[in-house]
Amino acid sequence: MYEFVNSHKTRNSLMFHMFTNFKRILGFAFNDFNRNKGISIAAVFVLTITILLVTSLFFFHGITSYLTTQIQNKIDITAYFVDDTSEADILGVKDEILKMSSSIKNIEYISKDQALAFFNEKHQDNPILAKALQEVGGNPFLPSLNITTNGDPVQYASIADVLQTSDFSKLINKVDFSQKKDTIEKIYSITKNINIFGLILGIILILIAISVVFSTIKLVIENSRDEISTMKTVGASDWFIRGPFVMQGIIYGIIAFLICIFISAVSAYLLASKIQIMLPGFNIFSYFLTNWWIFVLIQLGFGIGVGVISAMIVVKRHLEV
Amino acid sequence: MIKFDNVTKIFPDGTVALDNISFEIKKGEFICVVGKSGAGKTTLVHLILGLELATSGNVYFEDVKLNDADPLKIQEIRRKIGCIHQDYKLLPKKTVYENVAYIMQVEGKDNAEIEKEVPRVLDVIGLKDKVNNFPSELSGGEKQRLAIARALVNHPEIIIADEPTGNLDPYNSYEVISLLQKINQAGRTVILATHDREIINKLGKRVITIEKGEILRDEQAGRFII
Ligand SMILES: Nc1ncnc2c1ncn2[C@@H]1O[C@H](COP(=O)(O)OP(=O)(O)O)[C@@H](O)[C@H]1O
Ligand SMILES: [Mg+2]
Numbered sequence A: 001m002y003e004f005v006n007s008h009k010t011r012n013s014l015m016f017h018m019f020t021n022f023k024r025i026l027g028f029a030f031n032d033f034n035r036n037k038g039i040s041i042a043a044v045f046v047l048t049i050t051i052l053l054v055t056s057l058f059f060f061h062g063i064t065s066y067l068t069t070q071i072q073n074k075i076d077i078t079a080y081f082v083d084d085t086s087e088a089d090i091l092g093v094k095d096e097i098l099k100m101s102s103s104i105k106n107i108e109y110i111s112k113d114q115a116l117a118f119f120n121e122k123h124q125d126n127p128i129l130a131k132a133l134q135e136v137g138g139n140p141f142l143p144s145l146n147i148t149t150n151g152d153p154v155q156y157a158s159i160a161d162v163l164q165t166s167d168f169s170k171l172i173n174k175v176d177f178s179q180k181k182d183t184i185e186k187i188y189s190i191t192k193n194i195n196i197f198g199l200i201l202g203i204i205l206i207l208i209a210i211s212v213v214f215s216t217i218k219l220v221i222e223n224s225r226d227e228i229s230t231m232k233t234v235g236a237s238d239w240f241i242r243g244p245f246v247m248q249g250i251i252y253g254i255i256a257f258l259i260c261i262f263i264s265a266v267s268a269y270l271l272a273s274k275i276q277i278m279l280p281g282f283n284i285f286s287y288f289l290t291n292w293w294i295f296v297l298i299q300l301g302f303g304i305g306v307g308v309i310s311a312m313i314v315v316k317r318h319l320e321v
Numbered sequence B: 001m002i003k004f005d006n007v008t009k010i011f012p013d014g015t016v017a018l019d020n021i022s023f024e025i026k027k028g029e030f031i032c033v034v035g036k037s038g039a040g041k042t043t044l045v046h047l048i049l050g051l052e053l054a055t056s057g058n059v060y061f062e063d064v065k066l067n068d069a070d071p072l073k074i075q076e077i078r079r080k081i082g083c084i085h086q087d088y089k090l091l092p093k094k095t096v097y098e099n100v101a102y103i104m105q106v107e108g109k110d111n112a113e114i115e116k117e118v119p120r121v122l123d124v125i126g127l128k129d130k131v132n133n134f135p136s137e138l139s140g141g142e143k144q145r146l147a148i149a150r151a152l153v154n155h156p157e158i159i160i161a162d163e164p165t166g167n168l169d170p171y172n173s174y175e176v177i178s179l180l181q182k183i184n185q186a187g188r189t190v191i192l193a194t195h196d197r198e199i200i201n202k203l204g205k206r207v208i209t210i211e212k213g214e215i216l217r218d219e220q221a222g223r224f225i226i
Helices: A014-035 A039-073 A087-100 A112-124 A129-134 A153-163 A168-171 A182-220 A227-233 A238-280 A285-290 A292-318 B041-048 B071-080 B096-107 B111-125 B139-150 B170-185 B198-202
Strands: A076-081 A107-112 A144-148 A174-177 B001-009 B014-026 B032-036 B054-063 B081-084 B158-162 B189-194 B206-211 B213-217
Touching: A014 A039, A014 A238, A014 B158, A039 A182, A039 A238, A039 A285, A039 A292, A076 A087, A076 A153, A087 A107, A087 A144, A087 A153, A087 A168, A107 A112, A107 B111, A153 A168, A153 A174, A168 A174, A174 B054, A182 A227, A182 A238, A182 A292, A227 A238, A227 A292, A227 B001, A227 B032, A238 A285, A238 A292, A285 A292, B001 B041, B014 B041, B014 B071, B014 B096, B014 B206, B014 B213, B032 B198, B041 B054, B041 B189, B071 B189, B096 B111, B096 B139, B111 B139, B139 B170, B170 B198, B189 B198
Parallel strands: B032 B189, B032 B206, B081 B158, B158 B189
Antiparallel strands: A076 A144, A076 A174, A107 A144, B001 B014, B001 B054, B206 B213
8 A cells, every 4th residue: 555655845945946836837838738729729810810900000000101201201392592692691591490490300402503403414305495494594593492391281381471471581582382281281181090090990900809819818718717726726826827827828929929920021021012013112021121120029019918918817817716 | 733613604595504613633633524415524624725714713724714814824724735525626637647746746846756756656546557548538436546646645744535435436445544544643634524334433533423514423433323
């Protein structure tokens, strides 16, 4: 029969003890993951969908902010000065305007000569225009300041106002607006609305996805309800019980992350040329490459975060025995 | 070591499972709790483990009042007790081997000790051919034996056996009882709850007889008479 030897407990150092526990928890987690393959795959799948939604929201943000700057760069004001305004005066006006309005993106001074040079360069293949210019004789161009605003229609209006009413307005021959004020207002509100709409839609979809992930993980753990209460009954500490489930959440998160980063990279690569046709100058794959660490951070953080938090919440409910 | 002081347990549905009972269990005792099915034996065991709390009165485990003990203390007490539950309480998703090993892992035993001790106790209890089976693949008697192996593997100070022979044939029942006797001779406290008349009468140990939640008799070298 069973020999009942007195066993004396060997107390290892705390660090070693914690390390052993960690290894055991990891072992339990992998074991459970393997033994419930079907449900594990389901959890990874829903988590993957969630992360992909978050990722596409981020891509969407990249596209709209590119579009917005594109449009806003096109909204500029050019002030043409009277023919013999000195360069010093014009630069003085430039400083004045900059002082007046803090959020002006850029003011560029284009001298008479530069204006001519630009014209020649632009129309070098057009002999008729070149000839016409020769007939006029000299340099018919006016020096100018090209002002790029941040696209806000209010600011646009106030700059126009300043140019036409302040002291230096007598130096100005003519103010040219690239767009009409109401066009600008329309564009401005459209881009703003697209952003808000996309954000709200994205957040709703992500919330739905998170709740699906939560339910799936709940299902995984509910499946282990009796097991959790038995573990509690034999004296296991809460962390020893919770650990394997939390660790499974981390495993789901990491696998889902690997799938997502792969899908993001491949689809950005494959779609780059198609998107470039619609949005010239925007390469979604380079966008992905330059922001890769944000993608990694978002996907990994989201995957592990949602996995772990769901596991913690669900296990907590069953730990009260 | 364990003391019940005017303990009453009333379940939320109004069932009075234990009615104002008091007794004390000393270290090293072998004590039988007998009574018909439904008398309140399992409830008594659950109160010792802190799985249920007394509705009134107090249960003490080595001076710890279980009603007021903090959860960490309760877990510590549970680790000190090897319990064979009437419904086994096995871990369904772990194999026979893992079920036993888990108890040692909870205690923080090192791997070498676990690898030595688990096969040994499974061999003694007659489950060495089933180490890789899951509880659902075991017969009632095998599950019971696994529950016993699990209760013994950590060499706890106290063994509580709630109907440990309920699913065993007379020969195996006899084996289990003499195992409990040996453990008691080695200085451990044993609490045996059963409705098996023959076992009690042969043992000649202290017997607490309960009926409908009340203590009918508490006798040294008692017999099962209802
Ligand atoms: N969780 C519970 N809720 C309500 N009644 C219960 C519960 N557990 C046990 N009982 C009742 O308490 C009484 C004692 O049960 P139990 O302690 O299991 O008896 P025994 O182990 O002696 O057969 C029974 O009448 C039983 O129905
Ligand atoms: Mg019972």
